[in-house]
Amino acid sequence: MNESDSYLEELEDFLGGTFHQDIDSPEEAINEFIHEASKECLLSTIKDCQDFLNSPLTIQEKESFIENNAEIYFPAISLSPLQWFNKIIEEMKEAVKMK
Incomplete structure (x- = not known):
């Protein structure tokens, strides 16, 4: 992994640290992350997410x-991984407006 792929490491930390096996639900987990994160943290996470979506990885690679x-x-949540990922990005963008 080179420096331009550093967003992948950040995303691994975000996804693994926020959506782990001890959460009650994905909705509660993202709400807790949004509540606890600073505006700068949210903006950085959104940027990493967008870098990931704009990366040359295939849809299957991104979903995996x-x-x-x-x-x-x-x-169980009736969404593909990418649909869900786009949804949490939108939730973070909305939260940035409120902080």
């Missing part, structure tokens, strides 16, 4: 990355 780093059973 999300599945491998977030402890979420996607069929």
Whole structure:
């Protein structure tokens, strides 16, 4: 991994640290992250997420990355990993406006 891929490391930390096996629900986990994070942290996380979405990885590679780093059973929430990922980005963007 080179320096331009540092967002992948940051995303691994974000997904693994926020959406781990001890959470009650993905919704509660993102709400807790948003509540505890500073505006700067949210902006940085959003940038890493957007870098990931704009990366040359295939859709399948992106979905696999999300599945491998977030402890979420996607069929239970009726969203694909990328649909869910885009949803949490939008939630973070909304939260930035309120901070």
